[in-house]
Amino acid sequence: PKLDVNINLEVTKHKKPGIVFDIDGVLVKGKNVLPETFKTLKILDTLHIPYIFLTNGGGKTEKKKAQELSKRFHVPIREEQIVLGHSPMRNVPDEIKKKITLIIGPDTCKEVAKSYGFEKPVLSKEILSWKPEIWPFEDQIMFDCPYDLDKESFGAVLMFSDSCTWGQDIQIACDIFRSQNGKLGTQQVPYVKQAVPCYFAAADLLWSNNFPLSRFGQGAFKIALSKLFKELTGKPIEIIQFGKPEKTTYDFAKELLEKFSKNYLNEEISNVYAVGDNPSVDILGANNYGWHSILVRTGVFKTGENDKIYPAKTVVNNVLDSVKFILSQEN
Template sequence: MITRIPLRTLVTSVVSRSGYSARRNFKTTAQTIPQAHYNVVFDIDGVLIKGKKVLPQTHRALGLLQSNNVPYIFLTNGGGLKETEKAEQLSKRMGIHISPDQLILSHSPMRELALKYEDSNVLVVGGNGSGCRHVAEHYGFKHIVTPEEVHAVFPSVCPSSAREARSVPLAEKYLQNVHRPVEAIMVFHDSVDWGRDLQVVIDALTSRGGYLNTIKTQKELHITPQTVPLYFSNSDLVWSNEHPTPRFAQGTFRTCLERIFEDMTGHRLKYTLYGKPMTTTYQYAEAVLNRIAPTHLGPDGMPKRRSVYAIGDNPYADIAGANGYGWNSLLVKTGVFQPEGDENHHTHPATAVVEDVEDAVRWIISREIRKEHPF
């Protein structure tokens, strides 16, 4: 049975009475109110922000959490920037202080791969300009090449690309990596040039020993079809912005890549997924929560079970991931999920379906109050 939010009066707003300032943080609030023993995890696109617009319910929702000293973090399948850069960007857009320690991007858990591929030449895909290259360098990858750089050195690699190849001198500092064998492929963010990026990734996957501009024979492809390992930072097929219907995301790019690879080799593409709804991402998020909000101890001196509420707009990512990890899930109607009426999602039903993020936060606080003070 679907859980519904009857009215916004479920929880009396404390924002106006507390003189809430969006720039308050947990430390200032904690001076007067004990830290709550439950946590909230926000998706961003379609929940707090839609395209370039901050949704009006966002500030009220965050205000309620701040006023009740509820620790919260942001867990998004977005990316393309370093966590410090994205936190600064969101802080300016939303008018609040967001610490990089509160922010998990789709590629944040991929930081661990830098230990495995520290000295390997890695093809990093996605995003505008050198953003994802800088992310990879920040994580500790030492040898990086991007499709844009490959295109700059070899303009004929994708003659139909809508983007003009940069002149070779602009890519000279990376020329050595373009000629080195690719030892892993990592899609950090959505592609901005699908034709070029699909071509370069397929070239690397079907190459001889990872050397671009080479290709295995059909016999070789039949025996060992995939030359290098492939990683994706998320599996979202679509995402929500100002457009009235959802837009293609990284998962759609992956679907195209799978079909091309299978048609060329007769084999299924092998890859590793990160981001929501993958367990590795939720384990990473739990570790972040443990750092910013240590677990409370019960009367017996043992850690109390933490209640975590994940708020999202994508049933296949936000809700499936939260449900699978044992968290409570709240599904808003301001993003990808657009039901006809009040029904829950049929495949990945949420703990509660709500209108927007403010309703979600009010539902959470009300539930926790009832748990502490049952009628």
């Protein structure tokens, strides 16, 4: 596209702003790329301005996501520019990675877990073949369980990405948490403590696609799981939370942005701007981390001056306006 926007930033300027883009509701809506996205990213490439993507979504490796976004956005994108909800899970301790782990999310999450070093990831639908009565609502068992669950124990439950099998996931996860040392089919009587840790890649209650109303995210699943666990045991479930607005995820993203900027663009970063559509996730996270938050009106947030509970530092209509604003600040 033709760059008819007023570009004020000198290409030679010593330090550049760094930009952290949310994806859903900012650059895309479901299968559609928002029209402003193409021009926005072209401008940034032309000006050598470093940017990364920080999404609570997932379900593929960072490499696959980079390839997918390059195709959709018509600009070259590297895996070193991608932080997904589950990206920090590569840092889960090795002793957990060696054990069987229940991976919640689309089937592709199993490959992602393997790429992070998890040696025995398993999906709930594979567990059904071990004892179909564990979830007695499936007419046909389609998948084999690769491990002997009569002998081996679980090391963790990891929520990787939005699941379309909430019922069986919650049932089996609760079974594992209440088991004796992670051995599925056993039970602590009385319940003493959560047998294995639980990790979550994100906790957004809602996210935005091209349906008029926002959709349930992993935060909705988390509420259902936590409530049922409390009902069963009388105790709260302990969750190790990643994704925006958690600080661990922002530390991860900051390091990535700085490395990308130095290694690929040879640029130092002045200020970091975070562009998002979800006040309780993107704006809260950026504000807490000391980044300049910019809220767009194309996603979860749609109308109004600013969010009342989690106000952004700047509010604009869309992603192109966010970059125009950043350029006006950095000149």
